[in-house]
Amino acid sequence: MSRSYLQIKIKNRSTGAVKDPDSQEVLLSDPTGTYGVKRNDTDATVVADATAMTRVSEGVYKYVDASTSLDGWLDPASGLTYTAYLEYAIDGHTTRVPVTVAGTPSSRGTKMWTRASLAEQLQGELPKARNAAGGSVPDRLANIIYESFGFLWEYHDWVFRRRVMSITLASGEETWAPTDDDYTDFEKVDHNAPPETSGDRPLEITNDVARFQAVRSAWLNAERTVQSGEPEIALIEPDTSQSTYRVQFRFAPKADGVYVYRVYYIATAPALGTTEVPKWPTSMFRLWHLDSKWRAQQAFYPGRDTWKSTYRHLAGRLEHAKSQNDEHMRTSTPRLHDGYGDLAYVLAMQDLAGTPVFTNW
Secondary structure, X not given: OOEEOOEEEEEOOOOOOEOOOHHHOOEEOOXXXXXXXXXXXXXXXXXXXXXXXXXXXXXXXXXXXXXXXXXXXXXXXXXXXXXXXXXXXXXXXXXEEEEEEEOOOEOOOEOOOOHHXXXXXXXXXXXOOOOEOOEOHHHHHHHHHXXXXXXXXHOOOEHHHEEEEEEEEOOOOOEEOOOOOOOOXXXXXXXXXXXXXXXXXXXXXXXXXXXXXXXXXXXXXXXXXXXXXXXXXXXXXXXXXXXXXXXXXXXXXXEOOOEEEEEEXXXXXXXXXXXXXXXXXXXXXXXXXXXHHHHHHHHHXXXXXXXXXXXXXXXXXHHHHHHHHHHXXXXXXXXXXXXXOOEOOOOOOOOOOOOOEEOOO
């Protein structure tokens, strides 16, 4: 089974000097005396209250399982987060500090974040929780994480955003629109994936009105009415009969029989519950962590440049991801009119690791 580890360093905030606490003692003990380390999902105790940490060197302490003499504790499951409470005294003044510990990641070494677990993680990574105009840190951090999710989802035409729309065009029809709550996540047609058709000829989908009118005009008879035939082209246009933004498809020529189409489209970002795991590739969780972190650093610590290195790290990984996935999705199939770029997501991930540093005296 996997293990999670906790090692800390105690430093002077002003001088940066590493220092042992009084009696060289650091305990794992929460203020209520209930636990030393607990699981955040169930609040179950993982390390007992008042457990002493082992001194590694001056000011550096780690948790060692006394029953096995092994560093860290056994993970009950993968992908968990924990809260550890440190208790120590400096010059007679007792301090208790909560620490968020990320357990062994799930699925291919990637932490499967939710909005709630990522907020807990970032609160542990940020050097100090502070309140500021615009709401408390937890509230503002939750908003930042949610906005980051939407940004990454819509940053590119990722392959996981691909959905399928089923269209049945009856004989004599030339317009089709979704009904009720169907396809409310439609953003645009995926022009890298040609639509499938039950007919004999490919269907061109466009938002170019002039192109559509040119094809439609070729099917006008002497009375200037559209003749029937197998549709050659479909125009995407707003459905003005709806109270919210929806689209409809206008075909030319008018259908001379029943035609069934499978149209691939790119979906907008879905609503995401606080404890819901996003339905995207595991590699996206690393980018979500980085994107949320630099935004939080910039929001909570104005005037500091710490966010810049995080942002550069994110930007490099995003460009690498786009390059890798564009290559992965390369195809000999010609793109359709008004085509867009597309990619799949195959980025490998690495987890952040490090020793928390406490500078509280």
